[in-house]
Amino acid sequence: xxxITLKDITKSFDDTQVIPPLNLDIKDGEFVVFxxxxxxGKSTLLRLIAGLEDVSSGDIVIDGNxxxxxxxxxxxxxxxxxxxxLYPHMSVRKNIxxxxxxxxxxxxxIDEKVSGAAEVLNLTDYLERRxxxxxxGQRQRVAIGRAIVREPAAFLFDEPLSNLDAALRVNMRSxxxxxxxxxxxxxxxxxxxxVEAMTMADKIVVLNAGVIxxxxxxxxxxxxxxxxxxxxxxxxPKMNFIPGTANNDAAFEIGVRPEHLLVVTEGGEFRGKVAxxxxxxxDTFVRVDVPGVGExxxxxxxxxxxxxxxxxxxxxxxxxxxxxxxxxxx
Amino acid sequence: MARQQTISNKLVWTVLAWILGAxxxxxxxxxxxxxxxxxxxxxxxxxVMFDFDWTFxxxxxxxxxxxxxxxxxxxxxxxxxxxxxxxxxxVPAAWAMAFVPGKRTKDVLMWxxxxxxxxxxxxxxxxxxxxxxxxxLDSKTALVIIMMLVNLPIIIWMLYTxxxxxxxxxxxxxxxxxxxxxxxxxxxLTPMAVPGIASTMLLNVILAWNEAFWTLNLTAxxxxxxxxxxxxxxxxxxxxxxxxxxxxxxAIAPILIMGWFSQKQLVRGLTFGAVK
Numbered sequence: 001x002x003x004i005t006l007k008d009i010t011k012s013f014d015d016t017q018v019i020p021p022l023n024l025d026i027k028d029g030e031f032v033v034f035x036x037x038x039x040x041g042k043s044t045l046l047r048l049i050a051g052l053e054d055v056s057s058g059d060i061v062i063d064g065n066x067x068x069x070x071x072x073x074x075x076x077x078x079x080x081x082x083x084x085x086l087y088p089h090m091s092v093r094k095n096i097x098x099x100x101x102x103x104x105x106x107x108x109x110i111d112e113k114v115s116g117a118a119e120v121l122n123l124t125d126y127l128e129r130r131x132x133x134x135x136x137g138q139r140q141r142v143a144i145g146r147a148i149v150r151e152p153a154a155f156l157f158d159e160p161l162s163n164l165d166a167a168l169r170v171n172m173r174s175x176x177x178x179x180x181x182x183x184x185x186x187x188x189x190x191x192x193x194x195v196e197a198m199t200m201a202d203k204i205v206v207l208n209a210g211v212i213x214x215x216x217x218x219x220x221x222x223x224x225x226x227x228x229x230x231x232x233x234x235x236x237p238k239m240n241f242i243p244g245t246a247n248n249d250a251a252f253e254i255g256v257r258p259e260h261l262l263v264v265t266e267g268g269e270f271r272g273k274v275a276x277x278x279x280x281x282x283d284t285f286v287r288v289d290v291p292g293v294g295e296x297x298x299x300x301x302x303x304x305x306x307x308x309x310x311x312x313x314x315x316x317x318x319x320x321x322x323x324x325x326x327x328x329x330x
Numbered sequence: 331m332a333r334q335q336t337i338s339n340k341l342v343w344t345v346l347a348w349i350l351g352a353x354x355x356x357x358x359x360x361x362x363x364x365x366x367x368x369x370x371x372x373x374x375x376x377x378v379m380f381d382f383d384w385t386f387x388x389x390x391x392x393x394x395x396x397x398x399x400x401x402x403x404x405x406x407x408x409x410x411x412x413x414x415x416x417x418x419x420x421v422p423a424a425w426a427m428a429f430v431p432g433k434r435t436k437d438v439l440m441w442x443x444x445x446x447x448x449x450x451x452x453x454x455x456x457x458x459x460x461x462x463x464x465x466x467l468d469s470k471t472a473l474v475i476i477m478m479l480v481n482l483p484i485i486i487w488m489l490y491t492x493x494x495x496x497x498x499x500x501x502x503x504x505x506x507x508x509x510x511x512x513x514x515x516x517x518x519l520t521p522m523a524v525p526g527i528a529s530t531m532l533l534n535v536i537l538a539w540n541e542a543f544w545t546l547n548l549t550a551x552x553x554x555x556x557x558x559x560x561x562x563x564x565x566x567x568x569x570x571x572x573x574x575x576x577x578x579x580x581a582i583a584p585i586l587i588m589g590w591f592s593q594k595q596l597v598r599g600l601t602f603g604a605v606k
């Protein structure tokens with residue numbers, strides 16, 4: 001089981017409220033990602049769930065039990081930290097065994113569980129090493145191993161991949177996804193990287209200044225963002241925002257995703273000069289300087305022949321999102 | 331040219347460092363040398379450096395006249411005992427201040443340090459009376475407690491700076507892993523802080539060993555440590571420099587040897603956190 005309910009929780013540090021009243025339901029077995037720019041309160045929210053910070057008001061219910069004032073160790077949750085937070089003076093084996101030792105399991109049972117976890121995470125050959133002798137990816141695996149041996153109700157991940165290089169990050173991402181499929185345990189994952197959020201989540205919670213902007217599946221957020229903020233945050237490259245008047249639209253602002261624009265030689269809704277063309281092979285990212293609008297990005301076919309300075313047109317070939325003055329979708 | 335300059339530069343600094351080192355060490359060397367002289371040679375003008383008749387006579391006399399081993403044992407009990415007792419209080423205190431600081435933590439730290447700025451003699455009478463009414467005059471118990479209290483601010487400050495260097499994430503991880511506060515301190519914090527705790531211990535043993543105000547004022551015979559042993563060879567005996575030197579040498583030798591063997595640890599501990 002791993003059902004977490006947040007009821008009207010708030011958090012203030014001194015006089016500053018970082019989380020205004022917030023409600024959220026996390027279902028058993030779900031992979032939920034909290035995403036948002038830095039300082040949006042996503043890590044604080046995770047720490048509130050973990051019990052490492054106390055809520056200022058509201059309730060946290062885990063599996064039907066009120067856990068609002070329970071100590072971190074009583075909540076049945078495991079956490080993986082951005083800095084790995086391994087115990088530097090203990091071997092990998094002892095690191096993984098630590099939560100079991102604290103739970104008072106006997107030695108045979110601990111050995112069995114540690115070996116099991118080490119096998120799942122490919123750490124069997126490293127059990128006697130110290131964390132300092134491991135690579136970043138291995139350390140992260142040890143941190144995950146320490147979390148899984150406890151068989152927690154839910155896993156909490158606090159930007160676990162931020163300290164890894166790009167290639168390793170992609171690998172670890174799929175390892176965590178596989179682990180979720182294997183264990184079917186609730187996972188709550190915090191990241192500022194929308195690609196991680198989109199690729200991993202069942203449900204994404206987009207946070208902005210402590211407020212939930214929108215909750216939904218990755219595709220829901222992509223296809224029907226409720227606000228300009230969500231529209232701009234989800235999707236890569238970012239959505240283009242254009243004043244409504246530039247497109248004879250009554251909306252204050254319209255949004256068009258780069259992948260919903262075609263680069264044409266004749267006609268098109270907007271015309272301008274190519275400011276840059278990045279040929280990636282599979283795609284080409286074209287940045288067009290449109291007079292009166294500004295720069296508009298388009299993501300088009302990889303084989304297109306456009307170059308710096310070319311005069312081109314941009315034709316909308318997909319949905320147009322419309323926003324009012326407050327940034328809410330119309 | 332530049333290379334030559336660095337070499338001569340180095341030479342100058344090295345010579346200066348040696349001169350400074352020798353100056354600081356000279357009184358100790360002189361004491362040790364004097365302890366092997368006869369009383370006449372010890373006060374002879376002009377003084378003799380090495381060219382005298384080496385004798386163990388002073389050591390023999392000192393050994394005959396007073397019970398060195400009892401004083402030595404008292405010093406060990408007082409310095410080690412007060413340090414251990416201090417650590418027992420300081421580890422949780424420094425933990426609290428380093429990891430769950432409040433609004434007034436800095437003020438508390440400053441306040442504790444400020445107690446070290448007061449001359450000891452200022453509280454001499456109240457403390458003497460308290461010890462007296464507790465019936466603890468001339469007891470090791472009293473000195474262990476007083477030495478602990480005198481050095482506690484330093485122990486807490488040192489531990490506080492070491493603990494500050496330990497990432498809070500690791501302690502939070504321990505909490506998530508189900509460690510109680512006690513287990514967090516025993517299994518995670520303390521092992522990580524061992525170098526810091528060790529150098530704090532060493533420094534405080536040295537401080538307590540050399541402390542000569544309270545040890546002289548609160549003891550008579552039973553609990554007197556080596557500081558009292560040296561003092562007993564000064565005024566009442568008249569000026570017997572050679573015997574006084576022998577007693578001093580015997581008193582400082584154990585701590586000097588300990589300091590020599592642990593100097594690496596001490597230097598590392600004292601500069602901990604200064605260089606990352």
